[in-house]
Amino acid sequence: MLNLTDIEQAALRLQGHLLDTPCVESKTLSQLTGAQIYLKFENLQYTASFKERGACNKLAQLSDDERRRGVIAMSAGNHAQGVAYHAQRLGLRAVIVMPRFTPGVKIERTRGFGAEVVLHGDTLDESRAHALMLAEREGLVFVHPYDDEAIVAGQGTVGLEMLRAVPDLDTLVIAVGGGGLIAGMATAAKALKPDIEIIGVQTSRFPGMVNAIKGTHYPQGLSTIAEGIAVGTPGVIPQAIIAKLVDDLVLVDEGDIEQAMVMLLEIEKTLVEGAGAAGLAALLKYPERFAGKKVGLVLCGGNIDPLLLAAIIERGMVRAGRLARIKVSARDIPGSLAKITATVAGAGANIEEVHHQRAFTMLSAQNVEIELVIQTRGREHIAQVLATLSAAGFEASEQH
Structure with missing residues (x-):
């Protein structure tokens, strides 16, 4: 199983290629929630999400033969941009398979990083199957968004940076889709500070990891504002780490996430996508659980369609x-x-x-x-x- 050394080595590989993003206290959010909140601004990365950490760590370890062949990934968003950008930086061919419904802004950004974009399938599963077929046919290295130790180790560097910035954090609250981010962060954080509490957050519309870990049978929805964590099948590698190291998983609703997004925009002047606001949504929904604690939240991504953002702001104004x-x-x-x-x-x-x-x-x-x-x-x-x-x-x- 992944260990602290793997994550420290990943941190060395990433040095100079990614931002060590700010991790700072939000006094206003702390007053509003009753917890002492520290925000990790991963939405400030060049591709606007933490995903490029795992991508960079994975691509940096490819053999000469694998580099010559190039890489392929399946993603509707942030993983696509992370792989495309770091492949371009390293001079590798990158093919990205995206579902047909992917917003145009994400397709164009991924192309802007020099990747070949293939639109295929109406679901992520259909796109994944096509990507695996292309990988086989063209000899490309498949870069999984979360079910890969090198990816998980790269994402875990977020945890190293947070505890370096604020060593006395009591709790980390982390969005969970496939589980790569929380698995990496939990590996780092529990090794550095065994008594730290780690809480995962899923949207109630995509409770795959909650069901897998807790044995519940919550139904899966069709869509969510937090499409970055809309994962039906949890990762095998992350799930094993989560079962061992994560203290609890909680569910939040669409309204909680919308409210958190508007608050971050209004109070912190920072733009996050739905998945990026999931951590704050959990504090808004369960304030008594975190009262008085030093809580670290990861603003894990900031890629959102401007029209969707406009609708969320307007709905937030109605609620207020x-x-x-x-x-x-x-x-x-x-x-x-x-x-x-x-x-x-x-x-x-x-x-x-x-x-x-x-x-x-x-x-x-x-x-x-x-x-x-x-x-x-x-x-x-x-x-x-x-x-x-x-x-x-x-x-x-x-x-x-």
């Missing part, structure tokens, strides 16, 4: 009460709409959308229903806006 949808009933006479908008403005809210509805309503024919989307300062402000409309003679309510 900063965007609200209200329905106002009024008499259908000239000036009604103007009076409503003036009243809302007088209450200090800004109107984002107006929908004036005559036909699809149960009100009497002389009345009209007006739906407004408004920007407010929060829940209390929404209540003030509704009270002001009511005082002006309008029937108004918030729509959920």
Whole structure:
């Protein structure tokens, strides 16, 4: 089984080829959660995720013959970019097989690192089968995203760096997909500090590792905002390490992850993808579990489609009460709409959308229903806006 020496040797191979990313305390998140939180900014790596650590460690150890043949990987995201970038740096041929549904931004970035991108299959399993077939046919070395000791050792260097930066961490909270990151980090951290607690986080839509380790039978969903950890079949090598070294695994929901992403953006001014926010999501969902502890979180990736990010920010504003949808009933006479908008403005809210509805309503024919989307300062402000409309003679309510 992998040991601390393997990870220390990986760290030597990576020197000068990757960032030793900052690991710093977030005072605001600490106040909000009741734990002392330290963030490891792996979203600042050149390819915006920790995945290039494992890729770099693996590629650095290829024989001359393997280097001549080139490498192939299957990935819809961060592993693809890590392999492509470090293959380009080392002058190796790289073929990346991606599912057909992969966002265009990820395909173009991977091509930008000099890789040949092959789009094949609607699922990761179909893509993997095609990649293995191509590896066989063209004599390429298959670089697995997590089920490979060299990959796991590379990812474990995150743990070395965190404990070097903050030696007295009590707990590490780490996102789990195939398990490569947590397996490597647990190997390093438990060797350096045997009493450290290591908690893995999976999304409730992809609970493969939780089921494998705990013997549960949670159903698997079809999609998640945290596609970086949307792994159906856990890695064999990581699973054995997790069973031995990881203290617990917890599940978080989509809403927890969205909230964590918006908080990191607003409070820390840092952009993370869904998987990168899973650790903070666990602290938001189970605050009592981590209260008073020194907790290290890995912001493991920052690759997210801008349109998806826009939707998440907007939904976050709705949850916080900063965007609200209200329905106002009024008499259908000239000036009604103007009076409503003036009243809302007088209450200090800004109107984002107006929908004036005559036909699809149960009100009497002389009345009209007006739906407004408004920007407010929060829940209390929404209540003030509704009270002001009511005082002006309008029937108004918030729509959920």
